[in-house]
Amino acid sequence: MKTGIVVFPGTWSDRDCGHAVGDVLGQPARYIDHREERLDDLDLVILPGGFSYGDYLRCGAIARFAPVMEAVTDFANRGGLVLGICNGFQILQEARLLPGALLKNASCEFRCEWVNLRVEQSESAFTLDCRPGQVLRIPISHGEGNFFADPQTLDAIERNGQVVFRYCAPDGRVTAESNPNGSLGNIAGIANARGNVVGMMPHPERACEQLLGGSDGLAVFRSAIHALARVAV
Amino acid sequence: MTYRAEVFVTLKPVVNDPAGLTIKGGLHALGFDSVTDVRAGKYLVVTLDADDEGEARSRVDAMTQQLLANAVIEDYRIELRA
Secondary structure: OOEEEEEOOOEOOHHHHHHHHHHHOOOOEEEEEOOOOOOOOOOEEEEOOEOHHHHOOOOOOOHHHOHHHHHHHHHHHOOOEEEEEOHHHHHHHHOOOOOOEEEOOOOOOOEEEEEEEEEOOOOOOOOOOOOOOOEEEEEEEEOOOEEEOOHHHHHHHHHOOOEEEEEEOOOOOOOOOOOOOOOHHHEEEEEOOOOOEEEEOOOHHHOOEHHHOEOOOHHHHHHHHHHHHHHHO | OEEEEEEEEEEOOOOOOHHHHHHHHHHHHOOOOOOOOOOOEEEEEEEEEOOOHHHHHHHHHHHHHHHHOOOOOEEEEEEEEO
């Protein structure tokens, strides 16, 4: 799985993603400068977390117009696998590759903690290895992850099965207490209609080794490897 | 001709505004009990060159739609002065 990890000014989780994909999973990975315009050699593009362009104006609003984003959009439209994590999720929404927006956390606090995620959709490219209803333990680290969409859009996302992850209790129950940021429907991650583009607020790259507290995040990257193998067959 | 555009970006009424709610709570804590609602937004001042007011307005409108405001969650209003 040839993986490209996009680095904008202010991106901070690029090396964590590179470590997870390259060192832990042993897949070829390279960093992509925000000015690059060609992604033809890649199977997977990751937009990592961070504070691209200082989060000025709105999270992801400036990054969305970086030269590389035109190539990311073409790549996604051709069916290439794209994973946006945290700030990367915000950028994908600003670029209209995913629906909705991420508002300031309802608590107005930056939340940095482990959460439980219920897998709602096991057909997306990043959850193929999961069972529907499976609970993954993965950390979050954000101030603006409060998922919002207007009622019609939210209804369409739910009906199309585009909700990939919901914040839940350890036993999988979706409760108000397990929602760390006020997201509508406890939504933590969504896919586009085609299922090749996924955005999620939690950080799977930070949950790939027991040494770091857990390895549930590996399922996200392993699913992508299997999604690519399935296409190749 | 140089124009000065003031762009007011606000969350749509249907969008929750945690910052506004927190500010309202602060005002109540100070004893301003009459405050029933606070909405927080962004205020941008854009200075630009254009041939006339019509051109200036259409350019500020275009840049606001493209970048300064996110139509998914925000409304905007532009005030223009020469």
